[in-house]
Amino acid sequence: MTEPLLEAEDLTVQYRTSNGLLTAVSDASFTIEEGQYFGLVGESGCGKSTIIKAILGGLDDNGRITSGKIKYRGEEIQDLSDEERNRELRWKEISWIPQGSMSSLDPLQRIDEQAIEIARTHTDLSKEEIRERIERMFDIVGLQKSRVSDYPHQFSGGMQQRALIALALFLKPAVIVADEPTTALDVIMQDQVFKYLDEIKEDHDTSMVLVTHDISVVFESCDKMAIMHAGQVAEVGSVVELFDNPRHPYSILLQEAFPDVRYPDRDLGIIEGNPPQNMGNVDYCTFVDRCPWAVDECRKNSPPLESTSSSTSTEPHLASCLRKEEELKVDRANERSLRGDVS
Numbered sequence: 068m069t070e071p072l073l074e075a076e077d078l079t080v081q082y083r084t085s086n087g088l089l090t091a092v093s094d095a096s097f098t099i100e101e102g103q104y105f106g107l108v109g110e111s112g113c114g115k116s117t118i119i120k121a122i123l124g125g126l127d128d129n130g131r132i133t134s135g136k137i138k139y140r141g142e143e144i145q146d147l148s149d150e151e152r153n154r155e156l157r158w159k160e161i162s163w164i165p166q167g168s169m170s171s172l173d174p175l176q177r178i179d180e181q182a183i184e185i186a187r188t189h190t191d192l193s194k195e196e197i198r199e200r201i202e203r204m205f206d207i208v209g210l211q212k213s214r215v216s217d218y219p220h221q222f223s224g225g226m227q228q229r230a231l232i233a234l235a236l237f238l239k240p241a242v243i244v245a246d247e248p249t250t251a252l253d254v255i256m257q258d259q260v261f262k263y264l265d266e267i268k269e270d271h272d273t274s275m276v277l278v279t280h281d282i283s284v285v286f287e288s289c290d291k292m293a294i295m296h297a298g299q300v301a302e303v304g305s306v307v308e309l310f311d312n313p314r315h316p317y318s319i320l321l322q323e324a325f326p327d328v329r330y331p332d333r334d335l336g337i338i339e340g341n342p343p344q345n346m347g348n349v350d351y352c353t354f355v356d357r358c359p360w361a362v363d364e365c366r367k368n369s370p371p372l373e374s375t376s377s378s379t380s381t382e383p384h385l386a387s388c389l390r391k392e393e394e395l396k397v398d399r400a401n402e403r404s405l406r407g408d409v410s
């Protein structure tokens with residue numbers, strides 16, 4: 068079997084805080100294959116950006132991978148130095164579209180100069196080819212080609228974000244890591260960027276890790292997804308499978324909370340309570356206090372992320388719940404409180 072393109076294996080990340088160690092990500096595992104678009108979803112604070120930063124080697128100074136591995140094409144990358152990472156991975160292999168462009172563009176260099184510097188370090192493209200590619204990307208993200216020689220400060224905030232997307236994509240990287248990439252853009256521009264992402268996926272077998280709050284974007288654009296809750300991966304599998312047959316209580320309640328065109332008259336559920344701040348090591352299910360189906364056992368151990376019976380040979384469907392094989396049904400009569408019944 069070939070190695071996955073990108074893999075997180077039992078990844079735990081902790082931050083030092085004035086209250087002690089905070090576990091932002093706990094034993095997270097997932098794999099991304101070549102040509103796969105992978106969505107990472109979950110409430111604010113569940114650890115999505117921390118995972119992205121861990122993949123890119125950009126954790127804040129007080130953050131550390133305390134256990135687990137991140138592999139790229141089978142090679143461990145979590146301990147690479149910045150220099151090794153820049154030389155071997157950045158831009159050409161793994162390219163990053165961050166949430167905000169301000170800290171990512173060099174304010175002292177024109178965009179085309181930045182493109183030339185990146186491409187010269189990572190490819191043997193000629194100056195003309197580089198210019199052609201960055202101009203084509205400018206066109207795609209809705210910027211005038213004639214502006215490739217502008218400095219970042221000559222663009223508006225949204226235009227800077229588009230210039231950054233152009234830089235992140237013009238070398239056709241193997242994996243694009245995108246943290247809410249189009250949030251700052253208007254709807255038409257978002258659509259255009261996603262259309263282009265679909266196009267390069269077809270043409271180059273590009274993969275993507277897409278972090279977003281917007282689950283509908285994941286349904287539209289991704290093949291596979293992980294749903295996170297308070298540092299733990301609740302469930303991971305194909306988007307269709309997770310939507311049609313969620314196995315983790317959090318995913319089941321999330322599905323109830325989102326509008327579904329198939330059931331336009333359905334009342335939407337709400338997920339009561341707030342996710343916990345995980346201080347110290349996590350040896351319990353982080354959803355336990357919000358879960359209508361929790362049992363004592365859920366407080367005693369952190370449930371392993373394991374295969375469910377709906378896994379297929381081509382796409383495992385994993386969930387981290389002791390009750391993942393039971394038919395958990397939301398009690399509709401009591402839907403607002405989301406007390407559940409097991410049938």
Ligand SMILES: Nc1ncnc2c1ncn2[C@@H]1O[C@H](COP(=O)(O)OP(=O)(O)OP(=O)(O)O)[C@@H](O)[C@H]1O
Nearest residue numbers: 082084089091110111112113114115116117118127
């Ligand atoms: N530098 C830091 N120091 C201490 N705690 C941090 C730090 N960065 C993140 N955290 C904490 O780690 C947890 C995960 O944060 P993270 O930013 O990864 O979440 P997220 O899912 O990306 O949230 P959002 O969707 O709001 O961006 C949160 O509890 C957050 O407060």
